[in-house]
Amino acid sequence: MQQIVNFILRNKTFLLFVLLLFISIMLTIQAHSYHRSRFIHSANFLSGGIYNITNNVSDFFDLRTQNELLQEENNKLKSILLNTEKDADSSFIDSVNFSSHYKFTAAKVNRNSYAATNNILLVNKGENDSIKQDFGVVSSKGIIGIIEKTNANYATVLSILNTTSSISAQLKKTNHFGSMKWDGLSPNKIQLSEIPKIAPVIIGDTIITSGRSAIFPKGIPIGTISKFKLDTAENYYEIEIMLFNDMTNIEHVYIIENKEAKHITSLLDNND
Amino acid sequence: MTNFFSIHTIRFVVLSLIQVLLLSHINFMGYLNPYPYILFVLLFPIKNNRMLFILLSFLLGLLIDIFLDSGGIHAAACVTIAFIRPVALKYSFGALYEHQTVKFSNADFVQRITYISILTIIHHLVLFLLEIFNFSRILLVLKHTLFASILTIILCLLITIIFSGTNKK
Numbered sequence: 001m002q003q004i005v006n007f008i009l010r011n012k013t014f015l016l017f018v019l020l021l022f023i024s025i026m027l028t029i030q031a032h033s034y035h036r037s038r039f040i041h042s043a044n045f046l047s048g049g050i051y052n053i054t055n056n057v058s059d060f061f062d063l064r065t066q067n068e069l070l071q072e073e074n075n076k077l078k079s080i081l082l083n084t085e086k087d088a089d090s091s092f093i094d095s096v097n098f099s100s101h102y103k104f105t106a107a108k109v110n111r112n113s114y115a116a117t118n119n120i121l122l123v124n125k126g127e128n129d130s131i132k133q134d135f136g137v138v139s140s141k142g143i144i145g146i147i148e149k150t151n152a153n154y155a156t157v158l159s160i161l162n163t164t165s166s167i168s169a170q171l172k173k174t175n176h177f178g179s180m181k182w183d184g185l186s187p188n189k190i191q192l193s194e195i196p197k198i199a200p201v202i203i204g205d206t207i208i209t210s211g212r213s214a215i216f217p218k219g220i221p222i223g224t225i226s227k228f229k230l231d232t233a234e235n236y237y238e239i240e241i242m243l244f245n246d247m248t249n250i251e252h253v254y255i256i257e258n259k260e261a262k263h264i265t266s267l268l269d270n271n272d
Numbered sequence: 273m274t275n276f277f278s279i280h281t282i283r284f285v286v287l288s289l290i291q292v293l294l295l296s297h298i299n300f301m302g303y304l305n306p307y308p309y310i311l312f313v314l315l316f317p318i319k320n321n322r323m324l325f326i327l328l329s330f331l332l333g334l335l336i337d338i339f340l341d342s343g344g345i346h347a348a349a350c351v352t353i354a355f356i357r358p359v360a361l362k363y364s365f366g367a368l369y370e371h372q373t374v375k376f377s378n379a380d381f382v383q384r385i386t387y388i389s390i391l392t393i394i395h396h397l398v399l400f401l402l403e404i405f406n407f408s409r410i411l412l413v414l415k416h417t418l419f420a421s422i423l424t425i426i427l428c429l430l431i432t433i434i435f436s437g438t439n440k441k
Contacts, residue, residue: 013322017355020330024337024344024351028402031343047292047339054293113296113340115303117404120341156341184404184412187302248299 032118032164042111042122048154051110051122059108059251066251073140102217103257105129107137110154114161114247117184121157125255126150136216136256142244143167143209143220144253155255161187161247169222169241170210174199177210180222180241187247189226192239199237201228207241214261214268280316284332287312292339295427303416306423307346308431309336310395313354314388315432318361329354345402349395360390388428389421396421 008015042048059066107129111122125131127150137144137157145159146167158165163184169192170177176199180192192207205225211218223241231238258264291309298305313329333347340346353360364387365379379387396417404413 013326013355016323016326017351020326020351021348024330024333024347025402027337027344028348028405029343031341032405042339042341044338050289050293050339115299115305116340116342118342122341184409 042120043126043149043151043154043156045151048110048122048151052124052154055108055110055124062249062251065249069140070252076140101258101260103259105131105255105257107131107155107253107255109250109253112248112250114159114187117163119159119161120148121145121159121250123155123157123253123255124153126153126155128152130257131155131255132257134215134261136220136258137253138216138220138256139245139250139253141221141246143216143222144245144247144250146215147255157253159247160190160243167216168210168212169207171195171199171201172206172208175210177212178236178239180207188243190223190241190243192241193231193236195237195239197230197235197237201225201237201239203228207239214258214264216256217258276317280312283312283315284328288332288335288339291336296340300423301419304419304423306420306427307396307399308424308427310350310353310392310424311428311431313350313357314391314428316354326351326354342403345399348402349398352398353391353395356394357391360387364390384432385425385429388432389425392424392428393417393421396424 042051105125107123107125109121110124113119113121121137121144123137131147131150133147133150135147137147143160145157145162146165147155148158149156160167160180161182163182165182167180168177169180176195178192178194180190182190195201203225207222207225209216209218209220209222221244223243223245225239226242227240228237230236287309291307295308296305309332312332316325316328329350330347333350334344336342336346337344364383397413400413400416400420404416
């Protein structure tokens, strides 16, 4: 017993080092697995607040381009609205489509990252705005990521530029779908795999979300095909997508809540 | 004593704030960021309690991790360099560093560069190994380590040169 105590006292620095290294590596491993990092994330009072303050200042210098982006989107929406107005009959209320499945919440990105291999964004909406885990995040141009952690006022977003995230995507003109993962190299290119060989893949084709998960609705634009080749087994295509979004310049985003998500996931869980 | 504490507390807070608000968003050439917050670990007084030093380094790394959403990679890297700092000190300043009071600002320039470089490269190697977390991408790890280390070393040297001038009076 005495010897054990002596050993501990003699090597106390080394033991402390091993303990702390072990804790930090455990935290790293937790952060690498999806939805596991419970303690260490920037959606807390201190870091969220500090990022909010600095963002208020830095936003000012980017106002012009962000305004142009928003105006562009307004134009697009207005053109859709004006074009559909003709066939809307005011005397008829379509009660089937009365409640929509998707609820949109506008939010602002407080912290953007795109240079690491596991990028995480911070947005200024949280549980007080009924934002929860697994809600989708899109911008006016396309897909951004998935809500990961929330607290009262902030939420972190698992960016699509994250080697641990995987999103189901499909070709726009056919329904061939595959899973989209990032290889960690360039912030404007993302990789799509598992598209079957039979699919008509052409450079320049548009890729959209497939709506197979309960997170994103079908048809959110992702990007265009810039390069493709068959994988080593020659059964599936490996496609490189050029993103529509400039992931290095994001300010205003929309958080999508799928109100049917609970029912869909419970059905899918029963199947497993 | 209060003066000593306040200098290190201020250094802790200022370095971590500059790191998370400014330097981690440089993204030079798309992905390179310097990490000069490790200056806190490099300049911590030699004669102080070693356990306290390792614990403080861990807390510094953890603080950076919380802000950058990076799990525990900075904490692991900081703890590692805090633990092996005596070896680096012995290698760069000679075996007598414990007995004579090595003032960092008075030390030889070459010795200073050696000391900063050793610890920076080890810190960045651990950091990027854990960040990329994939042995098949070892070349990417080495590339990031090399270029980010160069940035960090230059920045650390500049900061120490600028601030050693004011400390002398």
